[in-house]
C-alpha cells in the first residue's frame with residue numbers, strides 16, 4: 001500500500017502513512033501562469049493499493065481540481081485500488097436545492113469525484129444532515145468517521161473540563177453533540193439557530209438554564225465565519241456557564257472567527273487536523289488509519 005497526499009493534507013497524509021507503515025509517494029503540484037494546476041506523481045503506483053488523502057477545506061475549488069487530476073492519474077498509471085480520504089468534503093452544506101434554480105452542489109461534486117474511478121471514500125464528520133448516511137449520496141463504498149470522541153476527550157483530559165455538559169449550537173449539530181456527550185458519559189442539549197445571512201445567525205433555546213454553573217463544551221462540525229459558534233458561546237455565557245470550550249472538527253476559521261468566539265466568552269477553541277490550523281490540537285490520523293486497515297486488510 002502507498003499513500004499520496006495532496007496540498008490540502010500533506011501533514012495529515014504523512015501521519016496516516018506512518019501509522020500504516022506505508023510508503024509516501026511524493027507529488028509535485030504547481031500552477032501554470034494562467035492559473036491552471038499541474039500535478040505529477042514522483043513514484044511508481046502500478047499494481048498498488050493507493051490511499052489518496054486530500055482535504056478540501058480552504059480553497060475548495062482548487063483542491064477539488066487537484067484531487068480530480070491526482071485520482072485520474074493514479075487510475076491511468078494503473079494503481080490497483082484508489083481509496084480516497086477526504087477528511088473535509090466540500091459543498092456538503094448545499095445538500096439540496098433550497099430555492100428554485102439553485103445547484104444541488106453536493107450531488108455535482110460527488111458525481112465528479114466518483115467519475116474519476118475511485119474505489120472507496122472516507123470522510124470525517126461530513127455535513128450530512130438531511131442525508132442520513134454517505135451511502136445515500138455515494139455509489140461507491142463510503143465511510144463517514146467522527147472526530148467528536150477525540151475532541152471531547154481532549155477537553156475532558158487535557159483541558160480538565162470537569163463534568164461538562166455538551167451543547168450543539170443548532171439542530172443540525174445534534175448528531176455531533178450526542179456523539180461527543182456519549183463518548184465522555186455526559187448530558188447534552190441542542191440550541192436553535194436561525195440563519196440571517198452568510199455571517200449572521202440568531203441562537204436561542206428554552207433549555208439554556210441547564211448550563212448555569214456548569215462547564216460547557218460546545219461542539220459543531222465546522223467553524224467557518226464563527227458566526228454560529230460565537231453566538232452560541234454568548235448565549236451560554238449569559239446563561240451563567242462556568243468554563244466554555246468551543247470545539248469543531250473542521251476549523252476553517254475565516255477572518256476573525258477565533259477572536260469573536262473568544263470575545264464572546266470561550267476560554268479556547270479546539271479543532272482537529274482535517275483542516276490544518278493553529279487550533280488543530282487533535283489528529284484524526286489514528287481513526288483514518290484504523291478504517292483503512294479495516295477496508296484493505298479484512
Ligand code: R5P
Pocket residue numbers: 093127170172173198199220221222223224225226227228229
Ligand atoms: C451549519 O449548519 C454547520 O453545521 C455550521 O454550524 C456552520 O457551517 C458554521 O458556519 P459559521 O461558522 O459561518 O457560522
